[in-house]
Amino acid sequence: AARGIVQAELAACPAGRWLDHPTAARLLGCYGVRVAETVAVRDAGAAAQAAAQVGLPAVLKATGPELVHKSDVGGVRVGLRDAEEVRRAYAEMAARIGDAMTGALVQHQAGPGVEMIVGGVAHEAFGPLVMAGLGGVTAELLADRAFRVPPIGRADAARMLAELRCAPLLHGYRGAPPVNTAELAAYIIGVGRLMDDLPEVAELDLNPVIVTPDGAVAVDVRVRLA
Ligand code: ADP
Numbered sequence: 001a002a003r004g005i006v007q008a009e010l011a012a013c014p015a016g017r018w019l020d021h022p023t024a025a026r027l028l029g030c031y032g033v034r035v036a037e038t039v040a041v042r043d044a045g046a047a048a049q050a051a052a053q054v055g056l057p058a059v060l061k062a063t064g065p066e067l068v069h070k071s072d073v074g075g076v077r078v079g080l081r082d083a084e085e086v087r088r089a090y091a092e093m094a095a096r097i098g099d100a101m102t103g104a105l106v107q108h109q110a111g112p113g114v115e116m117i118v119g120g121v122a123h124e125a126f127g128p129l130v131m132a133g134l135g136g137v138t139a140e141l142l143a144d145r146a147f148r149v150p151p152i153g154r155a156d157a158a159r160m161l162a163e164l165r166c167a168p169l170l171h172g173y174r175g176a177p178p179v180n181t182a183e184l185a186a187y188i189i190g191v192g193r194l195m196d197d198l199p200e201v202a203e204l205d206l207n208p209v210i211v212t213p214d215g216a217v218a219v220d221v222r223v224r225l226a
């Protein structure tokens with residue numbers, strides 16, 4: 001199934017392109033990685049409706065061809081409690097960001113949990129490489145990461161997480177409940193299998209994966225084909 005998705009995308013599109021959100025989510029689903037239900041909308045009214053569909057509280061994210069780091073331009077609003085708040089958040093965002101915003105994504109708000117990053121890259125010399133680390137908007141700044149060459153087994157994934165400086169955050173830091181590291185490990189293993197199976201995938205980035213006591217869900221996914 002994953003090969004079919006990649007083949008269809010490669011046939012349809014020029015190289016170096018990023019998969020659209022639904023396609024990336026389907027591809028990751030083939031490897032057991034759950035991506036938050038996401039509805040793409042083009043106006044405030046549709047955003048409000050979508051929020052009811054995914055379930056409140058909702059998160060609204062601006063989209064547009066040039067918008068890569070959405071939170072850098074104030075393009076992410078969390079904690080929207082009802083349809084009216086979603087409608088207003090869309091209107092505010094559209095007014096502030098202007099023409100660069102061509103629509104938005106609406107998701108159910110995940111968590112609270114620990115924000116982690118799981119990534120994959122097809123390295124020119126080493127081949128596929130999988131990364132796991134502390135995620136969220138400070139991921140680049142703090143660069144708390146572990147790398148492995150797939151295939152990655154259960155013990156490898158557990159060791160990657162244990163290597164991180166942020167590891168204590170996963171095990172119930174300062175009274176917080178421990179989060180589901182088994183599910184996070186399964187995502188790392190799944191990304192390893194994906195990178196091994198599909199050399200066409202140049203780059204893959206799940207940031208963040210929100211890990212809660214019950215499970216894990218990727219809320220921001222990027223997949224680039226070579
Ligand atoms: P970008 O990386 O483009 O700035 P993200 O989609 O990663 O945008 O969102 C930025 C931050 O917003 C995340 O790190 C997280 O803290 C929060 N966030 C995004 N989506 C959700 C969600 N569905 N549930 C809870 N928090 C979210």
Ligand code: MG
Pocket residue numbers: 207208220
């Ligand atoms: Mg992100």
